[in-house]
Amino acid sequence: MSFSLGPVGQIALGVADPDRSEAFYGEVLGLRKLFRFGGLVFFDCGGLRLLLEPSSEAIQPGSPIYFRVADIALARRELEGRGLTFIDQIHLTAPMEDHDLWMTFFTDPDGHVLALMMEAPKGWKPQPKASG
Incomplete structure (x- = not known):
């Protein structure tokens, strides 16, 4: 049996303020919030989970x-x-x-x-x- 990766299941973004980001992604963009665990906020993006996680480091936007x-x-x-x-x-x-x-x-x-x-x-x- 050969090995193969499945579809991407989750991506994560570091955020400075989880409450502010939760409001932006939920209220402005209208993404469906799955759950929140402490400062971690999870949204559904058509079957791909978006994790917003607090970062004490300077935020480095990626791709x-x-x-x-x-x-x-x-x-x-x-x-x-x-x-x-x-x-x-x-x-x-x-x-x-x-x-x-x-x-x-x-x-x-x-x-x-x-x-x-x-x-x-x-x-x-x-x-x-x-x-x-």
Whole structure:
């Protein structure tokens, strides 16, 4: 029998203030909180657990975390309505043969880079906000 790794089960981010980060990931991003154990806070990211753990060291943001969404423009408007500030515009990252990859980036309270990503049909373009 050959050895193989299974899917990634959990990723961890160091945070300065677990309460602040719990509010950000739960209330602003809308992730489902699984549980909290002391200062450790666990969220569900579509079957992958996100662990927020307090760090007494200076927070060193690592590789971005990309959240897949069905409609990047709608998701961005919803998050902006919750007070989230993005650091760029929705942009085409990679035109593929059969679809296009669109992204937009933001940071959490500790400076971890996060992104929304959408695999869209060829030729899709974000629609401007409706004025109202």
